[in-house]
Amino acid sequence: MAGVKQGDWVVAAADQVIAEGKRRGPDSPLVCASGISPSGPIHLGNLREIMVPHFVADEIRRRGLECKHVLSWDDYDRLRKVPAGLPASFAEHIGRPLTSVPDPCGEHSSWAEHFKIPFRAALAELGVEVTEISQTQMYTSGAYREQILHAMRSREKIDDVLGRYRTAKKAEVAEAEEGDSDEESAGSSYYPYKPYCAACGRDTTTVSSFEETTTEIRYSCQCGHQDGFALGQADGGKLVWKVDWPMRWAYEGVTFEAGGVDHSSPGSSFTVGSQLVREIFDGQPPSYLGYSFVGISGAAKMSGSAGGAPTPADALQILEAPLLRWVYARRKPNQAITVAFDQEVNRLYDEWDAVGRRVAAGLADDWEQSVRARSVGSATRPLPATVQVLPFRTLASVVDITTGHDEQTLRILRDFTVDEPLASLDQARPRLDRAQAWVNGHVPAEERTQVRTEPDRERLDRLSPTEREALKLLVDGLEEHWSLPGLTSLLYGVPKLQAGLALDAPASPELKTAQRALFSLLYTLLVGRDTGPRLPTLLLALGADRIRRLLSFA
Template identity: 65%
Template sequence: MAQSTDADWVSRFADEVIAEAERRAPGKTIVCASGLSPSGPIHLGNLREVMTPHLVADEIRRRGHDAVHIISWDDYDRFRKVPAGIDPSWAEHIGKPLTSVPAPAGSEYPNWAEHFKAPMIAALAELGVEFRGISQTEMYTSGAYREQILLAMRERNTIDTVLDRYRTKKPAKVSADEDEAAAAEGSGAAGEDDGKAAAGYFPYKPYCSVCERDLTTVTAYDEASTELAYTCQCGHSETVKLSEHNRGKLVWKVDWPMRWAYEGVVFEPSGVDHSSPGSSFQVGGQIVGEVFGGKQPIGPMYAFVGISGMAKMSSSKGGVPTAADALQIMEAPLLRWLYARRKPNQSFKIAFDQEIQRTYDEWDVLTRKVTEGTANEADTSSYGRAAGTATGPLPVTPRPLPYRTLASIVDITTGQDEQTLRILRDLDPADPITSLDEARPRLDLAQHWITTQVPADQRTQVREEADKELLDSLGDTQRESLRLLAEGLDEHWSLDGLTTLVYGVPKIQAGLPADTKPTPELKVAQRNFFALLYTLLVSRDTGPRLPTLLLAVGADRVRRLLGQ
């Protein structure tokens, strides 16, 4: 069996889960679980709810054990509020199950839940996440949980006693944003009432048969006949037989532990707010044993995931990046790596701004070290979990050129294939790229990043004509630097060659050998030279890396813009 290291959190949890599963039910399939509510865009913070058990379940499978990763789609949760950007008239559906709410206007999907599940399911497939999806709408409306519901109603006093231990305790600080609070509480609803009513405690909440909403209050229950009476704020009153009724659900703090027992969950992570008194996870740990005869899963609390340049994620604010959004600008192994390399209790940010270039640089360095056998054990493990799963490797770009180089090229060429291929060929004349497909999908992802994430005023616009006024104002030293560069273009026409050239011109002017280590004075001269080149080429004093920019502009046009 693989031995875990302190830094390799996945192996450590796999050790614990395998041992726990053997204590509970030797030889049975090990169940790891996630829960997602398709109440809106399922963002990159929610993805941690999936990636944590995925990585652990995958490690367990790599070791030859039978493991399944289930994702409970909480699509039978109530529709809480209308997200930003949606027609306000959808407020009439608040209180209905998510599967009974119409999809946003123009959607191809039959309801709200399916509309938001679909892109997540597609993204998980691309990420190599194998799972068994469980629709809670299907489970509840099919009567699959009938015995569990009747049991909960019989044991409602026991449940009420457990909950009562925490009702008077001071709650943890609650997020001002309801969606953030719900995400922190795990796979269900954070702020949902726990079933306490004037007529007593009832852990089951029916959806009204007239208005379909959960604005109902249970007024009586007869255990012998299972007749349950309820009233709704819409004015409807009704008595149903719970032994036959399939239009309602257990309140969240009872529903979650019921499912732990029903599915035999051994491992499931939870949000950071579970450290608070009365949290769903803490209360559920008692209810699952005292009522349902099961055991609470083991699993870590996970920290939030942020986006560089954005506040903590909340789907209610609109425009929050999802896994599908991330996969339009980064390859699946890279996105997996961001979750695999950090322990669940460590927060981290995913870059949609310029930082994505540095993230890709780190990934490429790690790839090289792993290939050479020089990476340490923890980095090698996180790389292996990112690059593939127990079933095999994930697709990669055949020629993974630096992301920042590709981004600069497509920025300058505005995605013109012929010009892009010319520049890619010139990057390494000794081993030229002969087809854009060799650089895909990374090339296309870099292009999408440039066109969707880089503001127009930060895009590179190469000058059409030389800046004659600036050229005429230059002194002899500056003119000489431009001449030296122009004369050396043909001889140095590759990425490495042009790098040597642009750094070397100030050295030549200072009478220094090309291999001279830069002094503070030389660095100043280089910076001034670079600023001059940028100004003459793109009318700004900064821009893409100069060697890449020169390749993209082309030698003849560079000479013209430099007045040579």
């Protein structure tokens, strides 16, 4: 798009998906697909697997076209390992389908459902609409039986395709983190299907034979059990990952999918799948975008199986839903995203608010307008928004100082909104609640604001004449300048008044040094350290009477 700072990747991807649909035929549905294995907490990295196809499907719907976004739950995958923080005793279930492992908290029907439920709630809050598909249900119902038999009868052709791209076992296993690894053996011993053992329920099995006429498969398990069943009549396993993925493309008619860098490099799952869907399953590979990692400040790549990674629910406690959508929409998929839960949250909100002001003033470019429109709602509904937007850093400072006391918070915020006084705290929500959650959960105790309860007599007795004059000018000017802009002007202006200048005089280097010295003194006298929340905010929060008492040197 001409005049746009960076290419609108959503528009470009939607164009490609629509073109792919037309190429396949006039009645071809438009299907965007995502796939997630609920093997552990579904983190912010997994959310990109959802958001990239969501934005593309949403753009197509905005154009008045039908587009389905399917979320395949890979809940028939094996439990690979027990994430950190969960009972180590669950290691006994490693190798079993995620839907056959009990809920670690005993609240839901299975391990898989335990992790699906909070993720579903987060998607609803984000305005993401998906059609869910349980791979357990698909495999155990026999929905894929014909495709499985076809793959088994075509195993030599599949093995030939895999042989063109076969890599070292170590790399293969690393890539298969979200699915299961393929068998590396070639020729007649290769089988693209992995049974779950009828005795122990695990996939620690090795196929020994397959009879194409009767469809009988025989296998042995590491537990010592040997068994067999007719693939044409029973269901008890699944296709290996690199065969399963293209099979589903053909089955669902997928026209767009995104995948992590693990699956997007040359010779990886998408490359192999593109060959298999054409040569084996008589289908077409979808239009595709690879996406980069999502990280958090100070942390490496997130892993649900490793545990401890922030989830969408965690992020939504401190980021308003439109803002979290914006975090994913504003970056091209091949650009990494870093989500900060520290002081950078303030800057993120500032950037988001600045975009909103530019859009409202008609100063935003096409790209900013498009990204904000995708962030504040979907094609079907707008997301809840804070009625009266106040800077996040202001709200955080206020709830920090008041420790969340509603009456004090409302009093202070009314001083911030003199022109349009806040009628109730509900007008500042949900942002106010996000600020409260951030202060309580992510600001270290040593950084919390502890306002003095009594004046610091020792420091007040040591005031220099210049410091005494500065405090007197400040206290005497409180009533006249009691507003956020007024206090800001007064705080920066006290050293100017001491120099015989007007409040709005430009600050020389010497004046800036004097301003910093005054600020440090005020922090020491008010909160007992040389830094703290923005001083105008702090003064408004404390109230004139308390300020006078704490700064009184008489």
